[in-house]
Amino acid sequence: MLRAGGLCVTAPRVVVVGSLNTDRVLSVASLPARGETVPCRGEAVAQGGKGANQAAAAAVLGLDTVFVGAVGDDLDGDAGVAELERMGVDVGQVQRVAAATGKATIAVDPEGANFVIVYPGANGALDPAHVRQAVARSAAPGTTVLASLEIPLDAVVAASVAAREAGASFVLNPAPARMLPDELLSACDVLVPNEVELAQIQTAPERLFALGVGALVVTRGKEGAELVRPRCPALLVPALPVDARDTTGAGDAFVAAFCVARTLGLDLEASCRFAVVAGSLSTTGAGARGHLPSRSEVERSVGGRLPGSPAPSAEPRAAGG
Numbered sequence: 577m578l579r580a581g582g583l584c585v586t587a588p589r590v591v592v593v594g595s596l597n598t599d600r601v602l603s604v605a606s607l608p609a610r611g612e613t614v615p616c617r618g619e620a621v622a623q624g625g626k627g628a629n630q631a632a633a634a635a636v637l638g639l640d641t642v643f644v645g646a647v648g649d650d651l652d653g654d655a656g657v658a659e660l661e662r663m664g665v666d667v668g669q670v671q672r673v674a675a676a677t678g679k680a681t682i683a684v685d686p687e688g689a690n691f692v693i694v695y696p697g698a699n700g701a702l703d704p705a706h707v708r709q710a711v712a713r714s715a716a717p718g719t720t721v722l723a724s725l726e727i728p729l730d731a732v733v734a735a736s737v738a739a740r741e742a743g744a745s746f747v748l749n750p751a752p753a754r755m756l757p758d759e760l761l762s763a764c765d766v767l768v769p770n771e772v773e774l775a776q777i778q779t780a781p782e783r784l785f786a787l788g789v790g791a792l793v794v795t796r797g798k799e800g801a802e803l804v805r806p807r808c809p810a811l812l813v814p815a816l817p818v819d820a821r822d823t824t825g826a827g828d829a830f831v832a833a834f835c836v837a838r839t840l841g842l843d844l845e846a847s848c849r850f851a852v853v854a855g856s857l858s859t860t861g862a863g864a865r866g867h868l869p870s871r872s873e874v875e876r877s878v879g880g881r882l883p884g885s886p887a888p889s890a891e892p893r894a895a896g897g
């Protein structure tokens with residue numbers, strides 16, 4: 577236990593810096609091609625945003641979780657924050673800004689494939705100075721700070737700097753992808769892109785490792801995830817065969833579970849195995865948080881328990897179904 581700025585900080589926790597959105601989910605028979613109009617079979621409103629999804633997934637996996645992000649001073653912001661709080665996330669570092677809460681429109685086909693269009697709104701106004709202070713207050717050695725890219729790049733850099741100063745690990749999920757400054761890449765202990773994002777970063781693994789990235793974990797959808805380390809052969813961790821209903825948020829569930837496993841002391845390979853199972857299971861519910869698996873559910877499929885796992889009766893309830 578450490579004390580920072582009057583706040584008690586327990587080190588084994590995940591601090592998630594990222595977006596919070598209200599998702600409008602449209603079910604379609606097939607995803608539209610460019611210029612095509614398709615009918616919608618049903619619609620639903622759900623809580624989303626890559627950062628908020630990651631924080632929710634980490635909390636459901638039973639780890640102390642803090643969310644750092646920005647919402648508008650509106651009903652969507654209230655609902656998004658209240659839902660995170662209900663799931664056990666510490667929302668004390670959420671900034672209220674004078675912009676509408678972020679929104680995403682998501683079309684999903686019967687196979688669970690999707691496309692996503694995001695209106696950043698308040699996410700785009702997240703203040704780097706707020707992020708730096710919030711991460712400094714929340715992180716300590718033993719903490720993992722996880723960031724994604726639906727917020728200003730300066731805010732992500734601020735999170736990486738504060739993580740480094742606090743002696744915490746820094747994991748970057750470069751989604752949605754963009755070119756990244758060397759300063760940010762060299763602060764990454766682990767970079768977790770999907771295969772499309774890896775191509776969009778336009779930086780070869782050898783250069784990432786030369787800059788100081790410790791490991792690369794590339795999510796490959798139905799195939800699973802590939803762990804790439806310097807001077808080691810790449811390792812493909814296969815996905816769990818499941819009946820996928822909606823792949824929205826699978827990458828969020830994956831990276832959250834990876835950070836939980838790392839924070840609890842698992843090595844890179846074991847953390848990938850834990851995360852692949854969590855990501856696979858998350859596709860069995862509708863919406864980005866339709867099925868966030870509990871720790872025991874993931875452990876049952878992996879065939880082992882995480883260090884310090886609580887007895888099944890003591891763990892938090894899984895969200896969705």
Ligand code: RIB
Binds near residue numbers: 599
């Ligand atoms: O990763 C899925 C998320 O991407 C959705 O919840 C949507 O809000 C977008 O941020």
